[in-house]
Amino acid sequence: MSSIPGSPCRKQVWDCLPGEIRLMILKILIQDGCKLAHLATVSQEWQAELERHNFARIKLTPSRLADFSSMVHRNHALADAVENLFSIVSAWDPxxxxxxxxxxxxxxNSQHWFKYLTSLPDSPSQTIPTEGYDDAQHGWVAGFxxxxxxxxxFDKIFSGIMEQGPFRNYxxxxxxxxQLPSVPAVASLLLRQQNRRRWKPNTLTHMFARLPRLQEIHYEPWGEWESEGMQMTxxxxxxxxxxxxxxxxxxxxxxxxENLNQLYPAILQWFHLGVDTADVDSIRNPDPAVGRMVALASxxxxxxxxxxxxxxxxxxxxIEPSWEPVEDASDEIGVVLQAAAAMAMWxxxxxxxxxxxxRKGLAAVFQYQTLRNTQQATITWRARWELNMERGLIRAWEAVEQLDISAIKSHGDAIPCLRLSSQVIRPVSLQQIQM
Known part of the structure; x- marks a missing residue:
């Protein structure tokens, strides 16, 4: 189906379809038997119609009934707290x-299965408590x-924020x-990784819209490890x-x-699905479209x-349209560094x-840094292996430092080992990851 050039329907073909046809399409999707959750993100109209179907029937077993009631009650309290906060701070000096x-x-959260979870203020002076946990009922014996x-x-710890009420739909x-008041007094927003409950990115767009003077955002979401949730996110x-x-x-x-714990997907697959995790890669592959949007925003x-x-x-x-990602992983690092040099020209x-x-057992950083008030720059490679580079880059090479692989037990351990010059995560968040 095509539209006449210059007509108002050119960019929004769906809106130009007769209402009966749009309804017919939605009914076919519902009757098809496919999963509908990811389709609800297409438009507000799809959300309203599909969620009416998705939540037309909610099955609650006796064991879950008490949890459902308290969950809805907590979400009502959370919505009230956010509304009160925005209302009060909206009157502050911009x-x-x-x-x-x-x-x-x-x-x-830290009283049962996840003993190591902490909720601390964003202050580097805070010390992370360590102790030997002993609670056999929740899987902990002598600290292990x-x-x-x-x-x-897992579902409770990583549940979506305000996803189970108090709202009827998205x-x-x-x-x-x-409808919340605008809050121009807020210049910086912190959403740290200790907050394992997930904010939907679509929800954050509406939150950010109420903060018109934002100058700094620290956003540390937990990555998805299930395909359906990953696609929606x-x-x-x-x-x-x-x-x-x-x-x-x-x-x-x-x-x-985007934080990760390489053990979480393995635990879910091995203990709950009976899948051998020997060949399972718990590190997800980033989405190219998301990378493009981040680049444009930068x-x-x-x-x-x-x-x-x-x-x-x-x-x-x-950033550099003439360059295309390579498929050969063996030479990917060198090609990416060449592309980074071309990108720097912009x-x-x-x-x-x-x-x-x-990640566990791996750490590497390539660093380009200009020297202030000079026309010079340094290029540094730090990793647990040497990198052979072309002659033009070798001349600019300053240092190659071998890292101790045994010291890198997680992606959090890699950060101080690499001595990154700028902040990639809040200091307390890094402490919590390294626990």
């Missing part, structure tokens, strides 16, 4: 440069985990956010970073750190940190660029 942190957790948490415990939730993340680029015009610093920023959410090759391809005021990666 020049206050307030730092707002939103952290949502339950005190019971001897049994996996049930799937229900449309009513977004309308609630949009990637699609919504594209919209989130496009929104930031278009509407958060005062933003100067954006630090995104063009207006003074500082960008995007760890694990974005692949460097996708970022380079978005950044005349670039002072520092760091391309890094880290």
């Amino acid at each position: 020049k206050s440069d307030l730092i707002l942190e939103i952290s949502i957790y339950s005190l019971s 985990r001897h049994a996996a948490p049930p799937r229900r415990a 449309v009513s939730k977004f309308e609630w956010w949009d 990637e699609e919504e993340s594209q919209y989130l970073f496009d929104f930031i680029r278009r509407f958060n015009i005062h933003l100067k610093r954006l630090v995104v750190f 063009l207006q920023l003074e500082h960008l940190g995007a760890s694990f959410l974005v692949n460097a090759s996708h970022f380079c391809a978005a 950044m005349p005021r670039l002072e520092t660029m760091e391309i890094w990666n880290g």
Whole structure:
């Protein structure tokens, strides 16, 4: 089906279809038997219709009934608290440069299966408590985990914020956010990784819209490890970073750190699904479309940190259109570094660029840094292996330092080992990861 050039229907074909045809299409999708959750993100009309079907029948067993009641009650209280907060702070002086942190957790999180969870203020002086946990009922014996948490415990810890009430559907939730007062006093927003409950990226766009003077965002979401949730999050993340680029015009610093725990997917697959995890890669592959949107959003920023959410090759391809990501992994590092050099030509005021990666047993960083008030720059490679580079880059090479592989037990351990020059994660968040 095509539209007449110049007609108002050219860019919104769906809206130009007769109402009966749109309804017929939605009914076919519902009757098809496919999963509908990811389709609800297509438009507000789809959300309203599909969620009416999805939530037309909710099955509650006796064991879950009490949890459902308390969950809805807590979400009502949370919505009231957010509304009261925005209402109060909206009257503050717009020049206050307030730092707002939103952290949502339950005190019971660390009392049962997840003993090591902490909820601390964003202060580097805070010490992380360590102790030998002993609670056989919840899988802990003499400080070590001897049994996996049930799937229900994982779902509770990583549940979506305000996803189980108090709103009827996504449309009513977004309308609630949009009616909140604008809060120009907030200049910095912290959403740290200790907040394991997940903010939907689409929800964050409506939150950010109520903070018109945002200059700095620290966003540390937990990565998805299930395919359906991963696909929805990637699609919504594209919209989130496009929104930031278009509407958060005062933003100067954006630090995104997608956290991961390589044990979580393995525990779920082995203990709950009976799958052998020997060949399972618990590190997800970043979505190229999300990388492109982050790259475009970065063009207006003074500082960008995007760890694990974005692949460097996708970022380079978005800034330097003539370069395409390579398929040969054996030469990928060298080719990406060449693309990064070409990309830097588009950044005349670039002072520092760091391309890094880290996980258990692995850490590497490539660093480009200009020397202030000079026309010189240094290129540094730190890793647990040497990197052979072409002659033109070898001349600029300053140091190759071998790292101790035994010291790198997680992606968190890689960060101090690599001595990254700029902040990629909040200091307390890094402490919590290294526990």
